[in-house]
Amino acid sequence: MLNRNGAIAKNKKRVFIGLLSVSILLILGMIFAGILIYYNRFGNLYRFILLTIIALLSIFILIVSIGLAGVVMTLWHVKTFYGLEGLMNTSLNLLFPFALVLGKALHIPKDIIKSSYIEVNNKLLQSRSYNISPEKILILAPHCLQRWDCPYKVTADVSNCRHCGRCDIDQLWRVSKDYGVNLAVVTGGTLARKMVVDYKPEAIIAIACERDLTEGILDTNPLPVMGVLNIRPEGPCKNTKVDLARVTEAIEFFLYGKEL
Ligand code: SF4
16 A cells, blocks of 8 residues: 555656656757757847847756756655755746646646645655644644534634534544644635734645645745645535544654654
8 A cells, every 4th residue: 555655656746847857858949949040040139139048048947957956866865955945946936837838738637737746845845854843833724624514613713613523623623732733724825824924833734635735835935835635525625534644644744853
């Protein structure tokens, strides 16, 4: 089972890294085409403009290539390149839109690319070491985890839950109390951002679908966000579930630096 999960995680990472690598190759191709035009056709002004564009693109490609190489090396060796984290994050964020556009052209579903990005993000976090106090850790859960017909407003305050056990909010609340970490149930990105401002966490464990998780990770960068995909037995946004073992592993990772 573990091997199968490992193989799935590996394949997930490959989609995103593969798309990023092809994006870089495409930009390199454009630079090469620019160089060819420069040597063959234009007069002095055009040559200067082209030269400037080529120089800027080359600097861009050099920076993101170093960042991407750092990401790939980190994923291979599970080793942190100290001082390169910012560059690696910037490269991923800059290349992410390229990966989405390229993925669309290649008919790769967005959710696959986004879950691949989440996997890469999580693996990068795991290559680092954390020792964060519980009150500085925030679990952000989506309100679709709550049973749809539950009358209690847990988005206002999670302690409004009456612990009937019909949904995972109950267990999530217990886990948060056991470890002393914060828990907030949010209706969307705006409330999630407000919770981040209110709690001022040093690390976040975010539970959501591919789209919301990706946006959350990009939004809160450089804050470390461990993404846990929700489970959707009844389709999106209704009576969703979460793998609580993954949540507790993520909490322990941020608390004690335990491997996931
Ligand atoms: S566990 Fe809490 S949130 Fe879920 S249905 Fe019961 S009372 Fe509502």
